[in-house]
Amino acid sequence: MSGRNEKIKVVGLGGSLGKKSLTLSVLNVSLQGAKQVGAEVELLDLRELSLPFYNPEIKLEEYPENVSRFLNKVREADGMIWASPAYHGTISGAMKNALDFLEFLAKDQPPYLTDKVVGLITTSGGSLAGVNAINALNHICQALRAWVVPLMIPVIQAWKFFDEEGRITDPLLEERLTLLGIELVKKLKHC
Numbered sequence: 001m002s003g004r005n006e007k008i009k010v011v012g013l014g015g016s017l018g019k020k021s022l023t024l025s026v027l028n029v030s031l032q033g034a035k036q037v038g039a040e041v042e043l044l045d046l047r048e049l050s051l052p053f054y055n056p057e058i059k060l061e062e063y064p065e066n067v068s069r070f071l072n073k074v075r076e077a078d079g080m081i082w083a084s085p086a087y088h089g090t091i092s093g094a095m096k097n098a099l100d101f102l103e104f105l106a107k108d109q110p111p112y113l114t115d116k117v118v119g120l121i122t123t124s125g126g127s128l129a130g131v132n133a134i135n136a137l138n139h140i141c142q143a144l145r146a147w148v149v150p151l152m153i154p155v156i157q158a159w160k161f162f163d164e165e166g167r168i169t170d171p172l173l174e175e176r177l178t179l180l181g182i183e184l185v186k187k188l189k190h191c
């Protein structure tokens, strides 16, 4: 944690393993919202992170270096924005796997994501899967002791709102996603 006198750090985590990820595009819009109100932002793209599978029998030092780097980025964050595509009615395996690695924060003082604030976004084809996936992320936040921003955004049929280059074309969605980043930082400023 930065201690709120320092610059607030917001880390985005998500996307998909696909080269062109709409989930990554929506996440970037919300991160820009957090930046607009003074936060230092960083994107952790699941594809770039390229994490191995979490296995409870493997010690941290036995994993490749990128796992510790990932955990330290999470530790340094005051707030996070998580964005997952809906896969088969819930969050993607890649996202869940990344979050499973947060078990290594169990013995931190304070443990897991205590005192951190998390914003939640999903993308999906249909609304039921998008909402279910948001709820799944919310449950994980509870388990990891994080505070959740009340504005949660399931983006349904995200492909309608972005151009070929992944730029957002829908002003209303842009406003909502930006607001999520702003609300997250606002909450952190009042912690």
Ligand SMILES: Cc1cc2nc3c(=O)[nH]c(=O)nc-3n(C[C@H](O)[C@H](O)[C@H](O)COP(=O)(O)O)c2cc1C
Binding pocket: 015, 016, 017, 018, 020, 021, 022, 023, 024, 085, 086, 087, 088, 089, 090, 123, 124, 125, 126, 127, 129, 130, 158
């Ligand atoms: C393996 C797989 C499973 C999916 N399952 C669902 C689903 O159950 N419900 C749904 O609405 N969309 C589903 N989708 C659609 C994705 O959630 C949607 O296209 C999402 O925006 C893709 O994100 P991305 O561009 O970041 O990869 C699925 C897509 C894939 C590839």
